[in-house]
Each structure stands twice: as C-alpha cells, then as structure tokens.
Amino acid sequence: MSHSLPTIKKDFTEGLSQISRFWGFPKGMGAIFAVLYLSPTPLSLDEIVRETGLTKGAISTEIRALARMGLVHRSSKLGDRRDYYEAEADFYAAIRSILKERQNSEFDRAIRSVKDTLKTMEDHWVEDEEWNFVYERVQALQSFFDAIDNLTKAVVRLESLGFSNVTKILGVLK
Amino acid sequence: MSHSLPTIKKDFTEGLSQISRFWGFPKGMGAIFAVLYLSPTPLSLDEIVRETGLTKGAISTEIRALARMGLVHRSSKLGDRRDYYEAEADFYAAIRSILKERQNSEFDRAIRSVKDTLKTMEDHWVEDEEWNFVYERVQALQSFFDAIDNLTKAVVRLESLGFSNVTKILGVLK
DNA sequence: TACTACATTTAGTAAATACTAAACGTACAT
DNA sequence: ATGTACGTTTAGTATTTACTAAATGTAGTA
Numbered sequence: 001m002s003h004s005l006p007t008i009k010k011d012f013t014e015g016l017s018q019i020s021r022f023w024g025f026p027k028g029m030g031a032i033f034a035v036l037y038l039s040p041t042p043l044s045l046d047e048i049v050r051e052t053g054l055t056k057g058a059i060s061t062e063i064r065a066l067a068r069m070g071l072v073h074r075s076s077k078l079g080d081r082r083d084y085y086e087a088e089a090d091f092y093a094a095i096r097s098i099l100k101e102r103q104n105s106e107f108d109r110a111i112r113s114v115k116d117t118l119k120t121m122e123d124h125w126v127e128d129e130e131w132n133f134v135y136e137r138v139q140a141l142q143s144f145f146d147a148i149d150n151l152t153k154a155v156v157r158l159e160s161l162g163f164s165n166v167t168k169i170l171g172v173l174k
Numbered sequence: 175m176s177h178s179l180p181t182i183k184k185d186f187t188e189g190l191s192q193i194s195r196f197w198g199f200p201k202g203m204g205a206i207f208a209v210l211y212l213s214p215t216p217l218s219l220d221e222i223v224r225e226t227g228l229t230k231g232a233i234s235t236e237i238r239a240l241a242r243m244g245l246v247h248r249s250s251k252l253g254d255r256r257d258y259y260e261a262e263a264d265f266y267a268a269i270r271s272i273l274k275e276r277q278n279s280e281f282d283r284a285i286r287s288v289k290d291t292l293k294t295m296e297d298h299w300v301e302d303e304e305w306n307f308v309y310e311r312v313q314a315l316q317s318f319f320d321a322i323d324n325l326t327k328a329v330v331r332l333e334s335l336g337f338s339n340v341t342k343i344l345g346v347l348k
Numbered sequence: 349t350a351c352t353a354c355a356t357t358t359a360g361t362a363a364a365t366a367c368t369a370a371a372c373g374t375a376c377a378t
Numbered sequence: 379a380t381g382t383a384c385g386t387t388t389a390g391t392a393t394t395t396a397c398t399a400a401a402t403g404t405a406g407t408a
Contacts, residue, residue: 374383
C-alpha cells in the first residue's frame, strides 16, 4: 500500500526533482539521478524510461549532462550493446566534480569580463571622483571572486572532501 | 569613446547579468544590482529604469527579491516620497544573508522530504535486500544534507565571513 | 476633498527552457 | 549486405519564466 518500496522510491524521486529545480537544473535531471541512486544495479536507458516516464531522447541528453558533472557513470556489459548508468554515491566526490566542471564554463567567462573591465580602466585612467569610485567597487568584486575561486580550487584539489574535512572547516569557523 | 565611464558601466552590467543568469536568477536582477553597485549614491526606481531600460513594474518586483536576499537596501530621504536603493557592498555579508534566506525556502521543504522518507521506512520496516539498500542510500544522502546544513549554519552564525575566515578555511584544506 | 507623484499589482505577451515524437546514425548479428 | 537494437539528433510543442503596459493603490499636498 502506501508504504511499499515503489511508493517510497516515487516520493524520494519527487523530492530530488524539486531540489534539482531549486538549483536551476531541469527536474527530469533530479528524477533520473534519483532512480539511478536507488537502484542496486546499473540501469539501461530503457529501464530509466520505464522508471521516470521521460522519453529516451530527453534522458539521453540529460544523462550526458549528469555524466559531465560526475554525478552518474556510464558502464557497459560484455555481450550487451546497451549502455548502463549508475549514480555516483559519494556526494563529496560529486561536488568536487561539479566545481571542476564549472571552471571552464560560461560563469568563468563572465567573471573574466570583470577582470577585463578592471584592466581597461587601469589602461585608460581618468582622474575623476566617480571614476575612482567605480574602480574601487569593481576591484572589490574582483577580489571577492578571487577568494571564491581560490576556495573552490582548494576544494577541487582535495583528494577527498570527506566528512573529516567538513568537520575541520566547522572547527575553524567556530 | 569606447573607454568612457558609461561604456564601462554598461560592460560591467552586462557581465553581472550573465553571472546572474548562470546562477538561475533573472538577468534583470543582475543588471539592477550592477547599476546600484556602481552608483556612488542611492537610486530611485525611475533612475534605475533609466539605467537598465527595464520597466518600473519589473524592477519593483525584482528589487524586492534582491532586498529579501540582503543584496540591496531600501532607504528614503526626508521630504522625498520616493524610495531609494543602494547595493550591499560587502559580499560576504550578502552570502550569509542569502544562505539565511534559503533556510526557510522550498529547498528546505524538499530536504525535509528526504528525512520523512527515512522516517517512513523506519516505521514500516521490511526485512528485504532491496529495502535495505534503498534505506542505506537515502540515509547517506540525508547525512550529506546534514553536513551541508551544518556548514551553512556555521557560516550564517559568523559575525563576518571575512577575508580572514576564508584564509583560515584555505589553511585547513591544505 | 481632489490632485499629484510615486510604488505595486495585474493581466497579458515574449522569450527561454524542458520535453516529446520521430527521423537518423551506428554497430553488431545474421 | 541487411536487419535489428540500440543511442543521438532534430524539429516541433508545451510549459515556465521574465518582462511590459496599464490599472490600481497610497500617501502626501494643496
């Protein structure tokens, strides 16, 4: 009845879908991950179709994004031409992998544009009160971005962003 | 010409818009913040209209979101019935404020649903291999969320998530 | 009281995004 | 080489989200 495994899986999947949407990812992405995460064995595309109700096309594209982020892994069985997917169960590893991925993204391009603005101003300096103000503000944002960047780079460098490291951080922040 | 202050401001605004979109916020939001951030004085709605090209209605609603996140502050001048807005220039303060805001959000509701799933399983336990597997996975996700939650709470509690704290964290992560 | 200068809400539109259905490509099996 | 079982791409649709224009609300001022 209401507490059967299928129901529980469905509720869980629903929850992850919402979390996914909250972070600006398609909700289907969360659903796909959830289904894989709760499966003891790797699943083929068609099995994911059955579990999520999405079409093969959608899953094909979204699962590639998940794989890029390191949240799922593709595998194959000998003598079976299908691809199989399984979820990355180590979330700390996943976070590192996501951060890594974001390095080369659109985001970095935008951040670099702030750096460029700064450079332009320095190269064409004008002695003026507002100019000065703007320069300082842009510079402040820039160094904030740098701090964030260093932080993420440090996280990515860690062999494992495990429980112990999180604990350490919590200790320092006390 | 191409290196005039208005041009520089416009480029900067463009950059922040993209960053905003990247994080799943409307690009107008980034633009509004950028304009305020580069203004030496607080601006009225109409001034923001002029600078961004958005309509008053849009700005009215989006600036409220920005204010909720603590990224802008509303102020007023005596004998002037207009509202004035200025950007929060301390990004560390802003981050804390955003994290705080997120505590009571849709996100937390979704996270709680994971906790509920766990509870349901414990209350209606079935001795079964798959049941066991699912339970352990849900539990792992749950404790991951807890770690994140503790981390953000710790950050929110800090009087100032300043440069020094970031440095400390970097030190620990070495 | 009514007028003015503003902010907010609402209803509708434009644009972006997630998704579907079906065509296409590819590699293995016969 | 042809057929089959799969994954991917494409073109189109539905849904969501950002935005506009205009109506409405509100407080201060004459």
